[in-house]
Amino acid sequence: MNHLPSDMLPSRREFLARSAAAGAVLAGGLSLARSAHAAGSDIIRIGLVGCGGRGTGAAVNALKNAAGAKLKLVALADAFSSPMDISLKNIRKECKDQPDLVDVTPERKFAGLDSYQKLIDSGVDMVLLCSPPGFRPAHFEAAVKAGKNVFMEKPVATDSPGVRRVLAANEDAKKKGLLVSVGHHLRHEERYREAVQRIHDGAIGDLNFLRVYFNTVEIWIRPRQPSQTEFQYQVNNWYYFTWLSGDHIAEQHVHDIDVGNWIAQGYPVEAEGIGGRQVRIGKEYGEIFDHHTVEFTFANGLKMFSYCRQINETGFNYSQHAHGTKGRADLNGVGNSFLSVNGQKPIRWRVGADGHQTEMDDFFAAMLAGKPYNEADNGAKSTMTAIMGRMATYSGQVIRWDKAINSQLDLSPKTLAWDADTPVKPRPDGTYACAMPGRTKAY
Numbered sequence: 001m002n003h004l005p006s007d008m009l010p011s012r013r014e015f016l017a018r019s020a021a022a023g024a025v026l027a028g029g030l031s032l033a034r035s036a037h038a039a040g041s042d043i044i045r046i047g048l049v050g051c052g053g054r055g056t057g058a059a060v061n062a063l064k065n066a067a068g069a070k071l072k073l074v075a076l077a078d079a080f081s082s083p084m085d086i087s088l089k090n091i092r093k094e095c096k097d098q099p100d101l102v103d104v105t106p107e108r109k110f111a112g113l114d115s116y117q118k119l120i121d122s123g124v125d126m127v128l129l130c131s132p133p134g135f136r137p138a139h140f141e142a143a144v145k146a147g148k149n150v151f152m153e154k155p156v157a158t159d160s161p162g163v164r165r166v167l168a169a170n171e172d173a174k175k176k177g178l179l180v181s182v183g184h185h186l187r188h189e190e191r192y193r194e195a196v197q198r199i200h201d202g203a204i205g206d207l208n209f210l211r212v213y214f215n216t217v218e219i220w221i222r223p224r225q226p227s228q229t230e231f232q233y234q235v236n237n238w239y240y241f242t243w244l245s246g247d248h249i250a251e252q253h254v255h256d257i258d259v260g261n262w263i264a265q266g267y268p269v270e271a272e273g274i275g276g277r278q279v280r281i282g283k284e285y286g287e288i289f290d291h292h293t294v295e296f297t298f299a300n301g302l303k304m305f306s307y308c309r310q311i312n313e314t315g316f317n318y319s320q321h322a323h324g325t326k327g328r329a330d331l332n333g334v335g336n337s338f339l340s341v342n343g344q345k346p347i348r349w350r351v352g353a354d355g356h357q358t359e360m361d362d363f364f365a366a367m368l369a370g371k372p373y374n375e376a377d378n379g380a381k382s383t384m385t386a387i388m389g390r391m392a393t394y395s396g397q398v399i400r401w402d403k404a405i406n407s408q409l410d411l412s413p414k415t416l417a418w419d420a421d422t423p424v425k426p427r428p429d430g431t432y433a434c435a436m437p438g439r440t441k442a443y
């Protein structure tokens, strides 16, 4: 990890001077440094797209990075105006000791479905992409086209065309030397890094199987307002529409699936699963399932058993487990983690520094050091893994990776406008049809 105290890091001017002196040898690093901020300034001007809970947190994490990068939040974009006001207030509160970190003028607050492009064009050096994931491919593509460094939240898409769009845009990002971070924060938590390293070093022997869980309760609901168009309603209550969230297997459980992929050092080739909606069936819950269970198979035959549930009054489990020939690792998103080698005292890791902060620290440390940093290919493939799981639970079929990633099923709306048609529509009683295994074309 690059957690250098800020006083051990070169100042930005020193860094640029050194890079320039190093000339051709450091050409890659120099281009990274140049692309990080506007010419002639020490300060990286950041813009936040999607000013909800996570976007607000990501902005604060970035502004307070421990790497010593100097940032200023200068622009906000959101589909709606009110989240920007709330977010700005909360960011200012979090940064009350350093008010200079925030300089968002009314002219640099952009509302609407095209607000991301206006923000990108407003003179920012870097964007934080934190809208609902259905919009992420378009937002990432536009940011890369404009040569911006990117932090983007997971999942990075909700369907296969979206994943392919992110992978294609990322080829461009790599060519341009842009830095791209994806919000798989567990990969930046010390206890996860140490445990996974030990697993890769053979501490628990050959892997027999993996288990990953995100079993929890319901999250928020945003009720329909009388003045809203159907499009506005769905974008606001985005969690419950697959085209926007990917369903909770992609939106939330992708964290655990990504840890499984990290441990397995690859991506599954096949998924078979069962899921449905048993409790969360009212019209406010759109079309997504409330539980999924998927058996993923990797190319070497390794199995990963995946479980996710969002039902009130049920047990909580946010954990990932690796079982090997010589022991097991039990990792926990919110609690102590253990690695037990048969016959030995288990190693225990307590919860450490928050990965939402350390992922930003790592990102900016790489930027200051002029090092390449790009998590988008992995982010896209872990998103694809979750989508493949959803294809299996929605369809009731065994889904192979090649079929999944090449799927032409495009969930996005044909037109992006508040009065446009939505990809799914309510029935006369206000409820939405959900996927029916055996009947639904889900891939």
Ligand SMILES: NC(=O)c1ccc[n+]([C@@H]2O[C@H](COP(=O)([O-])OP(=O)(O)OC[C@H]3O[C@@H](n4cnc5c(N)ncnc54)[C@H](O)[C@@H]3O)[C@@H](O)[C@H]2O)c1
Binding pocket: 049, 050, 051, 052, 053, 054, 055, 077, 078, 079, 080, 083, 112, 113, 115, 116, 130, 131, 132, 133, 135, 153, 154, 155, 183, 184, 185, 235, 236, 251, 252
């Ligand atoms: N890494 C993590 O631990 C973590 C935690 C929570 C959420 N997330 C992810 O962060 C993203 C946002 O989640 P959240 O909890 O902040 O949701 P949220 O609903 O609180 O915030 C999303 C914001 O995006 C806005 N928005 C909607 N459509 C938009 C568009 N087209 N352009 C710009 N803004 C738009 C919404 O109005 C809202 O203000 C999701 O991808 C989610 O999966 C990650």
